[in-house]
Amino acid sequence: MSTTTRSSTDRLHALKAFDDTKAGVKGLVDAGLSAVPAIFHHPPDNTPTHHLTIPIIDLAGLMTPSGRASVVGAVRAAAETLGFFQVLNHGVPEEAMCEMLAAVRRFNEEPAEARAPYYTRDQRRRVRFNSNFDLFQSPAANWRDTLLLEMAPEPPSPEEIPPACRDIVPEYVRLVQRLSRTLLGLLSEALGLHHHRGGYLELEQDTACLQGLNIAGHYYPACPEPHLTLGTTRHSDPSFLTVLLQDAIGGLQVLVEGLDGNKWVDVPAVAGALVVNIGDHLQLMSNDRFNSVEHRVVAKSSGPRLSVACFFGTPGAVASKIVLRPIVTDGEEARYRSTTVEELLREYRAKGLDGTSALHHFRL
Ligand code: OGA
Ligand code: NI
Numbered sequence: 001m002s003t004t005t006r007s008s009t010d011r012l013h014a015l016k017a018f019d020d021t022k023a024g025v026k027g028l029v030d031a032g033l034s035a036v037p038a039i040f041h042h043p044p045d046n047t048p049t050h051h052l053t054i055p056i057i058d059l060a061g062l063m064t065p066s067g068r069a070s071v072v073g074a075v076r077a078a079a080e081t082l083g084f085f086q087v088l089n090h091g092v093p094e095e096a097m098c099e100m101l102a103a104v105r106r107f108n109e110e111p112a113e114a115r116a117p118y119y120t121r122d123q124r125r126r127v128r129f130n131s132n133f134d135l136f137q138s139p140a141a142n143w144r145d146t147l148l149l150e151m152a153p154e155p156p157s158p159e160e161i162p163p164a165c166r167d168i169v170p171e172y173v174r175l176v177q178r179l180s181r182t183l184l185g186l187l188s189e190a191l192g193l194h195h196h197r198g199g200y201l202e203l204e205q206d207t208a209c210l211q212g213l214n215i216a217g218h219y220y221p222a223c224p225e226p227h228l229t230l231g232t233t234r235h236s237d238p239s240f241l242t243v244l245l246q247d248a249i250g251g252l253q254v255l256v257e258g259l260d261g262n263k264w265v266d267v268p269a270v271a272g273a274l275v276v277n278i279g280d281h282l283q284l285m286s287n288d289r290f291n292s293v294e295h296r297v298v299a300k301s302s303g304p305r306l307s308v309a310c311f312f313g314t315p316g317a318v319a320s321k322i323v324l325r326p327i328v329t330d331g332e333e334a335r336y337r338s339t340t341v342e343e344l345l346r347e348y349r350a351k352g353l354d355g356t357s358a359l360h361h362f363r364l
Helices: 003-020 024-030 059-063 065-080 094-108 112-118 168-190 201-207 280-285 341-351 358-362
Strands: 056-058 084-088 127-130 145-152 212-220 230-235 241-246 252-258 261-266 274-278 295-298 305-313
Touching (some): 024 212, 056 059, 056 065, 059 065, 065 084, 065 168, 094 168, 094 212, 094 305, 112 127, 145 168, 168 212, 168 241, 168 274, 168 305, 212 230, 280 341, 280 358, 341 358
Antiparallel strands (some): 127 145, 212 305, 230 295, 241 274, 241 305, 252 261, 252 295
């Protein structure tokens, strides 16, 4: 057996042993681990960090027509460049945000025996707790455990949702869905699309882009050797749009491509704000006008860090029927071939988080 085969067999055993504990990274930390195991080691990333402010957009401006125009302008500018912005006065009350983070924390801090029944990689279950959805595909594991809830269009029954989250999740879903409709309106206007029969023709009616909602409650335990690993490997989101709630710890960074090379820029925790980012589906549909920007989460020696990512997109059940095609204007050329949502998601799942974009595969 060659050395590489031996080491990949060893790695597979280590991954399997870790997965079989069903206790996640939190389980390792609870066991008093003082070094980061090899399966979590990432190659060093020498990309420098850079100070740049992620735009903060106050949606209170939507109350007046002139305010709306300036909000649309700010959304357009952010979507076309960084692909990330933060929103304030977004209609999700601060108590709901705090309770949502607290619920994810409560779940992850239950005894391992209470979490284990939820631990699964079975895509048919609408509630899935695991450490690294791509544990067996990605080149290196992340210092993170996640509770994934597929909340729309078909929510799980209340009994399927862990008791720690049962009360707040449906309420949070309602609030964040309302916000998503506001955001779709702003993004559509920013693209120059027109309101049509209660929706935005090309985006909403053709793609059902807000009908699917997956919520990922992430738990990033404090890490003994944060420089050796990552909370989340760089990636762009396989969604149409993502709305992220993060606690005060920080660690989320976006990749800014510049003439003098790439740089990581912090997305600082802003009290009361939600982070919005453009997903791959919207980048494709906007024919690259909007940017689905790569981002990552660095591991930290402090923690745990909690975040809740709401991924809006076409529901899985219709993904094979919905075709995404770039909306082109003024004789512009399409930069992507048409693809089904299913094909795009399959590409994403097959490779795991490996630092490459699933969109490359569809570029013309
Ligand atoms: C994600 C993500 C960032 C975070 O779930 O796709 O980028 O801060 N999360 O947890
Ligand atoms: Ni992401």
